[in-house]
Amino acid sequence: MWVRSGVLIVFLGILGVPPPISAGNVLAVYPHFGFSHFKVVMPILNELATRGHDITVISYVKNPHAVAFPNYEELLISAPGEDQSSTTINLVPLTENTPTRSLPVLIREYKALHDEGQKTCGHLFASGHIERVVERHRKKPYDLFLTEYFNSDCQLAMAKLMNLPIIGLSTCALMPYYYDRIDLPDTPAFIQSEFVGFAGQLKWHERLLNFIQAKLLKFLYKYHSNRADNMVIRKYLGVEIDVEEVARTQTAFIFGNQHYSLMGSRPQSLQFVEIGGVHITKKAEKELPENISNFLNRSNEGVIFISWGSMVRASSIDKDKLTAILEVLQHQPLRIIWKWEGDETPKTDSSKFLFIKWAPQLALLCHPKVKLFWSHGGLLGTTESVHCGKPLLVTPIYGDQFLNAFSVQNRGMGLKLDYEDITIPNLKQAFTELRKKSYAQRSVQISKIFNEREKAPLEIAIWSVEHVIKNGLVAAELLQSPGIELNGFIYHSLDSIALIFISVVLLIIILSYMCRGKPSTPANKKLGKPKRS
Incomplete structure (x- = not known):
């Protein structure tokens, strides 16, 4: 045995x-x-x-x-x-x-x-x-x-x-x-x-x-x-x-x-x-389907990856916002991979855009051709982007996504862009800002700390x-x-604070009382002569 x-x-x-x-x-x-x-x-x-x-x-x-x-x-x-x-x-x-x-x-x-x-x-x-x-x-x-x-x-x-x-x-x-x-x-x-x-x-x-x-x-x-x-x-x-x-x-x-x-x-x-x-697993970092891999290999300038998570339906986007997004993305140098759940995809240049129903998110984010991640701020996707060292544009929708979006922005890894603010001028400004090298450099620095444990x-x-x-x-x-x-009163030492406060107040009252008395004769007051009888 x-x-x-x-x-x-x-x-x-x-x-x-x-x-x-x-x-x-x-x-x-x-x-x-x-x-x-x-x-x-x-x-x-x-x-x-x-x-x-x-x-x-x-x-x-x-x-x-x-x-x-x-x-x-x-x-x-x-x-x-x-x-x-x-x-x-x-x-x-x-x-x-x-x-x-x-x-x-x-x-x-x-x-x-x-x-x-x-x-x-x-x-x-x-x-x-x-x-x-x-x-x-x-x-x-x-x-x-x-x-x-x-x-x-x-x-x-x-x-x-x-x-x-x-x-x-x-x-x-x-x-x-x-x-x-x-x-x-x-x-x-x-x-x-x-x-x-x-x-x-x-x-x-x-x-x-x-x-x-x-x-x-x-x-x-x-x-x-x-x-x-x-x-x-x-x-x-x-x-x-x-x-x-x-x-x-x-x-x-x-x-x-x-x-x-x-x-x-x-x-x-x-x-x-x-x-x-x-x-996050090493295996998931390598799971890229052939159609996505081929699209990445043909993307000389790089790719923007857009995914608003497993819960949010990106295909439910308002028409005016979709129009603004497509207009701006069409005229910037990077190609686009977009997680899109609907059977009918937007009418775009197929050499520029690739729409996929389900994204191998980690493998995409860690691919060297992916330069930017446009996310809804879900914690899994945000964490994966930090792990892979990629800057983010974050559009929070509900819940903790706002906290995550500000965490990204506060650390210099990306920008927060509210859904209501998706317009052509705002998108142009965001993409212009995110092209600065500081965002990519900061993302790599934080990725190193995230992974070194x-x-x-x-x-x-x-x-x-x-x-x-x-x-x-x-x-x-x-x-x-x-x-x-402990209850809140004891945990925050409110009993001790109350005792100290009461003691200080009583001391002030006692000292004030003791200091009261008949006013003393001024030292510089001259004494008059006694009157004769």
Whole structure:
């Protein structure tokens, strides 16, 4: 037996595959329908399966690589036989763009996310998969609960019922309502959440909005969304569970799909782990279809690559804006590759334009002929552009795209151009500006920092997962800050500040009282002679 084990370890070493720890039993629950969300976690799940861990995944999106792993089981909550190419991508028309980040817009976005999250919870609980995995846990216990921290927490009922440590994943910039769970400072004076986006150092009115949204959205999520989550759990499972308490006491790590080179430096928590770029693979950098490869090879001056992500339908663009874009692009030297979902493409010079329904985005961005990326500011595409060192023109449509667009602009890697501002003069000005060498040079500099890390993002994620598998809830307990147990009054030392303030006020009052008295005789007053009797 020992000989066999030794041979296996040597064989794995030859293949370059690290020998796994004692195989864990992992339950992963990712019920959100967005393909781009699940794309972030797929490499982690695949690598865990490769290392010999048993993986049970409850998800809406199907993993195309799952069939390669006998120890990877999918429990889908999407409809049987559903064509996910039409139900998880190209869903958002450009009519839904939000040109401002005012407080009413932020509240509308929160409400839309809440409704979406509760719909997801309904699908998850109606699927019967929860009862199935809870029953399995009695026979073969799970070691860890992996999930997404995005717009609902109803799935955390499973972690509570099975008493499992949790690793959450934020596929975008962290939502403001998750900061307190891991004692991650929000500091609204300069830290922007997923909901906002401002340029450079915040002005006073921007700080005010940033402060209000950070505190208001935390309040709404706790007393609106989490209360709804608890009601769903009570309805389907018949138990009382406070999901906020579960998240606070059982979370070991939150993986953030970000890196400081793009999102900026900030105070950290041991529980927040940056894994931005975890979805990027060397294989994906080389996956170019023949028609695209041929077009690139014929592009002597270079190419502008246009893609507004997997969710946004670029083909829903307003006619006047499309006309302006085509007019400007036709008269600049670079050729164009454009992700276009519609069957009918714009009438253009085919030697200048190539329209494709699906883009091998990473391979295109890393190709030396691609000189500029016109993006909607989705975090995956933005991260890939940073990885490949390409400047960007960013047209944000909704959500965290505004934050990402300003991050690009603030770091000198590109420009932000709002959808409402797409006109011929503005486009000419933007392309003229982006031809300056400083944008390409700055993009290469930041790419170098993004890619030079002590460990690759996937290595960091796998180490964290296996650390929690081996140590269970003790790992989560030791990672947690004592601050999560304190109420706001004590956490911010308001009791001490109040005591000091009251003491200073009392001292001033006492000194003022002691200084009161009869006015003394002036020193320079002359004494008169006594009167004679």
